[in-house]
Amino acid sequence: MSNQETPKRYLITAALPYANGLKHIGHLAGAYLPADTYVRYLRAQKRDVVFVCGSDEHGTAIPIQATKEGTTAQAIIDKYHPIIEQNFNDLGISFDIYHRTSDPIHHETAREFFQSLNDKGDLITKESEQYFDEKAASFLADRYIKGTCPNCAYPAAYGDQCENCGKSLSPDELINPVSTLSGNAPIKKSTKHWYLPLDRHEAFLRKWILEEHANDWRSTVVGQCKSWIDGGLLPRAVTRDLDWGVKVPETVEGSAGKVLYVWFDAPIGYISATKQWALNNDKDWKPYWESKDTKLVHFIGKDNIVFHCIIFPVMLQLHGNILPDNVPANEFMNLEGDKMSTSRNWKLEMEDYINDFIKPENGGSQMADVLRYYLTLIAPESKDSEFTWKGFQDANNSELVSIFGNFINRALVLMHKLCKGKIPPLHANLLDELDKEAIDNIKATKEKVEKLLEEYKFRDALFEVINLARIGNQYMQKKEPWIVAKQLASNPEAQKLIDNCLHICLQLTANLAILINPFLPFTAKKICYLLKVVDKILDWENAGSMKLLSVGYSLRAPELLFRKIEDEEIIKQVEKLKAAAVNKEPIVSASVGTLPKAGPDSGSEPRASAVKPEIVFDDFAKIDLKVGTIVAAEKVEKADKLLKLQVDLGFETRTIVSGIAMHFKPEDIVGKQVTVVCNLAPRKMRGIESNGMILMAEDAAGKLHFINPETAIDNGSGVS
RNA sequence: CGCGAGAUAGAGCAGCGGUAGCUCGUCGGGCUCAUAACCCGAAGGUCGGAGGUUCGAUCCCUCCUCUCGCAACCA
Numbered sequence: 001m002s003n004q005e006t007p008k009r010y011l012i013t014a015a016l017p018y019a020n021g022l023k024h025i026g027h028l029a030g031a032y033l034p035a036d037t038y039v040r041y042l043r044a045q046k047r048d049v050v051f052v053c054g055s056d057e058h059g060t061a062i063p064i065q066a067t068k069e070g071t072t073a074q075a076i077i078d079k080y081h082p083i084i085e086q087n088f089n090d091l092g093i094s095f096d097i098y099h100r101t102s103d104p105i106h107h108e109t110a111r112e113f114f115q116s117l118n119d120k121g122d123l124i125t126k127e128s129e130q131y132f133d134e135k136a137a138s139f140l141a142d143r144y145i146k147g148t149c150p151n152c153a154y155p156a157a158y159g160d161q162c163e164n165c166g167k168s169l170s171p172d173e174l175i176n177p178v179s180t181l182s183g184n185a186p187i188k189k190s191t192k193h194w195y196l197p198l199d200r201h202e203a204f205l206r207k208w209i210l211e212e213h214a215n216d217w218r219s220t221v222v223g224q225c226k227s228w229i230d231g232g233l234l235p236r237a238v239t240r241d242l243d244w245g246v247k248v249p250e251t252v253e254g255s256a257g258k259v260l261y262v263w264f265d266a267p268i269g270y271i272s273a274t275k276q277w278a279l280n281n282d283k284d285w286k287p288y289w290e291s292k293d294t295k296l297v298h299f300i301g302k303d304n305i306v307f308h309c310i311i312f313p314v315m316l317q318l319h320g321n322i323l324p325d326n327v328p329a330n331e332f333m334n335l336e337g338d339k340m341s342t343s344r345n346w347k348l349e350m351e352d353y354i355n356d357f358i359k360p361e362n363g364g365s366q367m368a369d370v371l372r373y374y375l376t377l378i379a380p381e382s383k384d385s386e387f388t389w390k391g392f393q394d395a396n397n398s399e400l401v402s403i404f405g406n407f408i409n410r411a412l413v414l415m416h417k418l419c420k421g422k423i424p425p426l427h428a429n430l431l432d433e434l435d436k437e438a439i440d441n442i443k444a445t446k447e448k449v450e451k452l453l454e455e456y457k458f459r460d461a462l463f464e465v466i467n468l469a470r471i472g473n474q475y476m477q478k479k480e481p482w483i484v485a486k487q488l489a490s491n492p493e494a495q496k497l498i499d500n501c502l503h504i505c506l507q508l509t510a511n512l513a514i515l516i517n518p519f520l521p522f523t524a525k526k527i528c529y530l531l532k533v534v535d536k537i538l539d540w541e542n543a544g545s546m547k548l549l550s551v552g553y554s555l556r557a558p559e560l561l562f563r564k565i566e567d568e569e570i571i572k573q574v575e576k577l578k579a580a581a582v583n584k585e586p587i588v589s590a591s592v593g594t595l596p597k598a599g600p601d602s603g604s605e606p607r608a609s610a611v612k613p614e615i616v617f618d619d620f621a622k623i624d625l626k627v628g629t630i631v632a633a634e635k636v637e638k639a640d641k642l643l644k645l646q647v648d649l650g651f652e653t654r655t656i657v658s659g660i661a662m663h664f665k666p667e668d669i670v671g672k673q674v675t676v677v678c679n680l681a682p683r684k685m686r687g688i689e690s691n692g693m694i695l696m697a698e699d700a701a702g703k704l705h706f707i708n709p710e711t712a713i714d715n716g717s718g719v720s
Numbered sequence: 721c722g723c724g725a726g727a728u729a730g731a732g733c734a735g736c737g738g739u740a741g742c743u744c745g746u747c748g749g750g751c752u753c754a755u756a757a758c759c760c761g762a763a764g765g766u767c768g769g770a771g772g773u774u775c776g777a778u779c780c781c782u783c784c785u786c787u788c789g790c791a792a793c794c795a
Contacts, residue, residue, distance in 0.1 A: 148795095175795075220725055227723045227790075302725090302789075331725075332789080339788090377743090378733085383726050384788060391732070394744055402757055410754035417753070460734080463743080477759040482752075560755060658795075677795080693795040 007295035007325075009048035011288045012039050013270045014093075015300040016056035016101070019080040020065040024347040025387065026340045028091065029375040030301035030330040034458050036093045037376065038297070040518040041453050044540035050288060052273040053088075054099030055081040058245040059262030060141040067180075073244050077102055087350040090358055091368045092521050097280065099273035101246075101265060106272035110246045110265045113319055114194075114238070118252055122318045123194045124235060125254075131171055132189035135182035139191060139241030139257075140171070144181060147174030192254055195235035196264070201314045202233050208323065209309060218456075220382065221329050224305045236311065238264040267312040270298075271321075289321045296324045305329050328456040331380035335387050336577060345580050348387070348573075356573070363563055369520035370396050370562065376462050376519055389570035396565050404469040405561040408512065410476065411505040412530060412558035418485055423506055424499035425551045431500065438475045438504050441468060442511045443544040449515055458519075465515045472508050476501065503551075506531075510548035514538050523561055530556050625695070625719035626650075627709060628676045630669050645669075647676055647692070650716020656692045673708045675719055 014035040017023050032053070039051040057077040066073045077100070085098045099106070117123050131140045171177060179186045209217070209225045238261050239248055245259030271289055278285035288294050298308045308327050316323055334340065340347045357367040374395045378385045415421065445468040452461035479501040487494040510531055517524035517538045528535055532555055537548055631653060632646035645656045656676065675695040695707040709717075 223724045224790080225724095231723070231791075306790095334788090382733095386732080388732090391744085394732095397755095398744065401755060406754060406757055410758080412754095414753050463734095466743095473754095473758055474760095476753080477751075480751080480753090482754095485753090558754095562755080564755065656795085 006047070008291070008293035009288060009295070010039075010042055010050070011270075011274065011294055011296045012042075012049060012051045013296070013298050014051075014053045014095075015298075015304050016054055016266050016269050017084055018059070018061065019055035019057045019077045019084065019100070020061045021080060021342065022349045022351050023084055023087065024340055024342075024349045025353065025371070025375060026333045026335070026347070027301070028093075028350055028371075029333050029379055029387075031299045032088060032093045033091075033372060033375055034328065034330065034379060034456065035297075035299035037372075037458055037518045038299070038453065038456070040094065040521060041540070044514070044517060044538060046539065046541075050274060050277060051094065051096045052099065052270055052277060053095045054097070054101065054269055054273045055084060056262070056266045056269065057081065057100055057102040058259070058265055060144070060240075060242065060244070063244050064144075074102075083351065087354060090354045090365075091350060092365070092372065094521070097273050097277040099269065099276050101269045101272070103272065103276065105276055105279075106265075106269055107246050109272040109275060110260055110268045111249045113268050113271075113315070114260060114264070115249045115252065117196075117315070117318055118194065120318070122196070123238065124197050125192055125194055126235070127190050127192050129188045130191050130241065131177065131179070131186040132191075133179035133181050133184060133186050135184050136179065138181060139189070140179055140181070140186055141240065141242055142171050144179060145171045145174060145177050145186060146180050147171075147177040191241055193237045193258070194239045194248070196238050196311070196314065197235040198233035198311065198314060199235060201317075202229060204317065205229055205233075205310060205314070208313070213326075217326060218328060218382070220302065220331060221305055221309060221327055224302070224329075225309045228306055228310055233310075237261055263307055263311065264315070267307060267315070292322060294322055296322055298324050298327045300327065300329045302329045302331050326456070328381075331382070331384045333375075333378070333380050333385050333387055336389070336574065337386070346577070348577065365522040366526065366562060369523045370400060370565075372520055373400055373462070376458050379459050381457065381459060389573045393565045393567075393570045396562065399466055400562045401564055403473065404466055404512070404516075407469045407472045407476070407505075408509050408527065408530075408561060409558055411472070411502065411509050412555065414476075414481060415502045415506060415555065416558070418481060418498050419502055422554045423549050423551050424503050426503045426546075427496045427500055430496055434475060434478055435500060435504055438471065438508065439546060441471050442508060442546075445515060446511075446543040453518070462519050465512065465519065468508070468515065469512060472505060472512075475508075476505060504546075506549055507546045510537065511543055511545070514540065514543040526559075526561060530559060532556060624677065626676055626715075627673055627713060627717045627719060628654075628715050630672050630674060633670055643669075645694070647674065647694075648715050649676060650714060654692055656694060658694045669706075672706060673712055673715075675707045 012035055015027075015031045017027060035051065035053075039049055042049040055077065062076055063073045066076045069076065081100050088095065088098065101110075114123075131145055132138070133140055133144075177186055178184070205225070206229060209222060210229070214222055239258045240261050241257055242259045243257070245262065246265045248255035248258040248260065271285075274288050275285045277283070278288075289296075300308050305327070308324065308329070313323050332339070335346060335348060338346055353371055354368075357363055357371070358365060363370075370392075374387075374392045377395055378387060378391065415424070445464050448464045449461045452458075452464065479497075481498045481501045484494050484497050484501075509527065510533065513524045513527035513531070514537070516527075524538055525535065528537060531549060532553065533549065542548060626649055628647040628649040630645050631648045633643050643658050645658055647654050647656050654676075677693040677695065
């Protein structure tokens with residue numbers, strides 16, 4: 001599919017960052033940096049390319065963040081959109097347009113898209129039960145429902161996730177759900193929604209991904225898709241009951257109060273961004289989305305694979321657009337031994353790096369290139385990778401500084417010392433094998449880099465460029481012009497050998513500028529400055545040429561391209577990271593089975609508190625605790641943590657499903673006395689109805705212990 | 721349990737059927753033009769484990785163990 005003849009035009013997208021906060025270097029390494037590198041390469045090739053991105057500004061997390069910050073959704077996106085855009089700019093991410101999904105042109109585009117699919121019968125509608133707040137007269141998004149976390153008993157877990165234990169939830173799982181709008185318990189109410197019937201498109205997806213792209217897409221991407229397709233595709237809701245987002249077109253019956261689900265509207269943002277770009281530049285956007293000779297590439301992180309490889313392509317195909325040629329998704333980047341996490345504050349934000357390193361007094365934009373270098377070097381192209389500050393320092397000091405920067409610096413310094421500050425002539429008749437080899441290596445590197453970039457192997461491509469500088473160092477070492485210079489007094493002809501060596505080294509330097517440009521654009525510019533050549537020289541077609549610099553031309557005094565990074569700097573960063581991190585361990589959680597009151601404490605901080613909110617005796621008295629004996633236990637099939645227990649409570653024997661399989665073997669606990677919550681509403685787990693709950697205590701090591709009487713007593717004895 | 725990805729020198733990674741390779745680090749040597757930089761050389765791996773296919777397997781197949789995701793699940 002790829003690697004055929006050159007496409008007429010390219011449309012490159014990078015995942016739309018969600019405008020509810022700052023973005024970290026994992027995002028940068030995952031999507032924006034490889035996309036930018038690829039785009040800069042294409043531009044240097046003078047290809048017709050548009051690089052679009054923008055803020056994703058819909059979805060429920062935006063109004064939620066607004067509540068958190070005590071402001072409006074509009075204010076949130078207006079706050080984060082420009083910061084994110086500026087951060088990208090500071091790091092040299094060169095979007096042709098950084099748009100936003102709150103823009104009217106996007107609303108129009110998304111509504112048209114929906115309308116078109118709906119008119120053609122490509123969407124279906126279904127009624128379903130959703131939580132509804134009667135007082136606020138509003139359906140509740142998952143995030144607007146709070147309740148007790150079924151996992152950690154944290155009383156203020158959200159309907160989609162518990163902020164205390166990080167568990168993903170659905171609203172139905174919450175104990176004692178409460179609407180955060182009114183504080184009342186929500187009711188279930190029927191509502192109609194539009195769905196995209198993915199199941200209709202299984203055959204298309206199988207053929208397109210699993211057959212046609214089985215070999216040119218990354219194995220991680222194809223694997224994920226296969227997993228999804230084999231798992232059975234289901235209709236997916238494309239609308240929500242919400243007032244923040246793109247309104248469902250009024251011309252569609254039943255549209256009142258409905259907005260497009262954010263995942264449906266966000267990728268359409270690529271299209272609206274392209275439209276806006278076309279308006280700004282007096283171009284036609286249509287060929288970029290409709291013409292078969294356009295090569296569309298989505299750069300994303302692995303969390304976005306399903307949207308860009310399954311859902312969006314189905315939408316595009318139904319709507320008559322072109323499909324992506326490739327979706328080079330990256331895996332995730334860890335940080336200093338742990339997953340990056342916004343909620344635990346274990347992250348390095350682009351903003352932080354910019355403040356600490358890119359500010360003029362700390363190194364300026366050259367330091368943006370250092371980050372670009374290291375992130376490309378460790379990019380999680382085939383598996384998760386890890387950012388460490390030590391690695392960052394090593395990469396900078398021993399590769400960028402010692403190999404790349406040093407080669408260019410010594411070439412320039414030597415030229416000033418031995419060639420009077422001018423580009424020396426090349427004496428072709430005196431060229432030897434070493435010279436020719438060096439020259440050949442430049443062309444060879446160009447070809448390797450091209451091939452690797454076309455295959456989205458950015459790390460390998462960058463290595464080849466650095467390796468060319470290494471070759472330069474080796475060449476210079478073998479030629480030893482500084483030694484040759486000592487013969488000058490007795491043999492003036494020796495100057496010609498010096499000239500040849502430095503001529504080649506300087507042409508090599510100019511070539512390095514071209515080859516490094518897609519990766520480290522600020523560095524390429526600085527090399528141009530040092531060589532006193534215009535940026536035009538960076539056109540890719542110039543790579544491999546030995547005539548980039550004119551003989552006799554005088555150059556600037558050398559300046560260092562990169563500075564060393566000192567130990568203190570990285571120690572400071574590691575300390576900063578650790579100090580800011582939120583301790584994930586629950587402070588006190590010796591109560592896996594206790595039943596806390598689902599507090600109406602809306603607005604409280606989502607942190608674990610040592611003691612739960614106070615309750616009155618009546619609250620406690622509602623809980624019916626009795627002692628029982630486990631008479632039978634078996635593992636529940638297809639569940640890691642569940643045991644199905646039969647518990648004798650004296651007056652009856654009940655089935656209770658308990659999540660303790662990781663801690664106890666069934667045979668070891670038969671005969672144990674336990675404390676049971678008898679009046680807990682029954683709940684189905686894995687298809688088995690559980691009638692009660694076993695109380696457990698969890699120690700610091702996470703091990704569970706039964707709460708039971710010191711000595712055996714009658715089953716059915718009350719506990720208070 | 722299921723699905724996906726991974727497990728290769730001290731660290732980080734490449735290789736994916738034919739004498740195990742790269743970068744950093746370590747050790748020894750050389751050079752001194754250069755940001756104590758550069759160049760040369762060495763040590764260091766039974767390629768997670770067990771089977772199988774093959775003339776031959778790190779690379780293919782099967783099973784197992786562990787890690788990370790997803791899904792499930794957490795009363």
